[in-house]
Amino acid sequence: DVKVTQSSRYLVKRTGEKVFLECVQDMDHENMFWYRQDPGLGLRLIYFSYDVKMKEKGDIPEGYSVSREKKERFSLILESASTNQTSMYLCASRPGTGDAGELFFGEGSRLTVL
Amino acid sequence: GQNIDQPTEMTATEGAIVQINCTYQTSGFNGLFWYQQHAGEAPTFLSYNVLDGLEEKGRFSSFLSRSKGYSYLLLKELQMKDSASYLCAVMDSNYQLIWGAGTKLIIKP
Numbered sequence: 001d002v003k004v005t006q007s008s009r010y011l012v013k014r015t016g017e018k019v020f021l022e023c024v025q026d027m028d029h030e031n032m033f034w035y036r037q038d039p040g041l042g043l044r045l046i047y048f049s050y051d052v053k054m055k056e057k058g059d060i061p062e063g064y065s066v067s068r069e070k071k072e073r074f075s076l077i078l079e080s081a082s083t084n085q086t087s088m089y090l091c092a093s094r095p096g097t098g099d100a101g102e103l104f105f106g107e108g109s110r111l112t113v114l
Numbered sequence: 115g116q117n118i119d120q121p122t123e124m125t126a127t128e129g130a131i132v133q134i135n136c137t138y139q140t141s142g143f144n145g146l147f148w149y150q151q152h153a154g155e156a157p158t159f160l161s162y163n164v165l166d167g168l169e170e171k172g173r174f175s176s177f178l179s180r181s182k183g184y185s186y187l188l189l190k191e192l193q194m195k196d197s198a199s200y201l202c203a204v205m206d207s208n209y210q211l212i213w214g215a216g217t218k219l220i221i222k223p
Contacts, residue, residue, distance in 0.1 A: 004156075042118060042213030043157075043201070058210075090156065102147065103211070105156035 003027070006091050006106035013113050019078040021109050023091030030096045032074035033103065034058075034066060037088040046089075049074055081113045116140045118214035120202050125220045126192055134187045134200050134217045142207020148176055148187045149201040151216065157201055160187070189219075197221045 007022035025032065031050050035043040035058075045058030047066040055066050063085060067075045074093075078085055088110050092103040117139045126132040138146070145164035149157035163169055163178035163185060175188040189196055202214040 040122075040215055042215045043203075043211075044213075045210065048210075102159040102162065103157075105158070107156050108154075 004091055004093055004104050004106040006089075006109050008109050009107060011109060011111045013081050013111065015080075015082060015113060017081050017113075019081050019111065021076040021078075021089055021091075021111070023074045023076070023106055024072050025074075025091075025093040025104070026072065027093060027095075027104065028071065029093035029104075030071070031094045032068065033092045033094075034064075034074065034076045035090045035092065036060070037090055037108070043090065046076065078111075081111075083113050085111065086113045087111060116204075116206065116212045118202055118204060118212055120200075120214040120217045122215070123218045123220065125222060126189075128192055128194060128221055128223050130192050131188065131190050132192060132219065134189075134202075134219065136185045136187070136202035136214055138183050138185070138202070138204045138212070138214075140204045140206045140212050143180060144205040144207065144209055146176075146178055146185050147203045147205070147211065148185075149203065151199045151201060153198070160200075192221050194221050194223070 004025045033048045034046045044060050049055050049068040065077045088108050090108050091106040094101050094103050120136045148160040151157040161176040168177045173190045178185045199216040199218045201216045203211045
């Protein structure tokens with residue numbers, strides 16, 4: 001059974017704190033993605049990666065960075081958390097570049113920034 | 115700009131049929147996806163259409179008209195467990211997904 005695992009389901013952080021959200025997939029997928037999901041809005045792409053050590057900005061990268069040191073792991077970093085980053089964060093993966101295949105999602109990490 | 119439109123919320127009765135529409139305007143087209151998302155859970159894949167027509171998968175069917183920029187998801191014999199949000203997403207020319215805001219489907223007994 002394919003699996004995308006996100007390290008934390010719920011986090012509460014204070015403004016200015018550094019936040020790490022980790023995502024691991026066990027399907028040997030090349031492509032990995034970080035989205036945020038807010039009420040009334042579609043999923044918005046923060047960053048994506050098509051290969052190890054490769055990263056590309058999505059639609060809303062400001063205030064975020066990512067790391068992909070190993071194929072199976074894609075981390076999202078909030079260098080200095082702000083209240084407007086309170087959201088649900090979803091990690092996803094799919095097999096390969098240019099692949100129109102489905103995305104496999106993790107369970108999500110709900111972050112609250114106070 | 116790129117845009118996906120779908121109704122915010124729909125209500126239907128257990129055992130009935132419901133159709134959830136999705137219209138889109140995107141830069142290029144490499145297929146349209148429907149995902150189901152139960153509250154507090156991850157989205158899960160339902161269907162993928164890249165050619166015009168109807169794709170049937172059990173109680174769920176998905177239709178695509180590329181010339182009209184239109185798709186619908188048809189759910190038959192509704193069950194209470196079908197209460198969820200249904201997300202429409204279009205893959206653009208760069209193989210990136212553009213997402214609609216989702217349709218919350220409420221099933222009543």
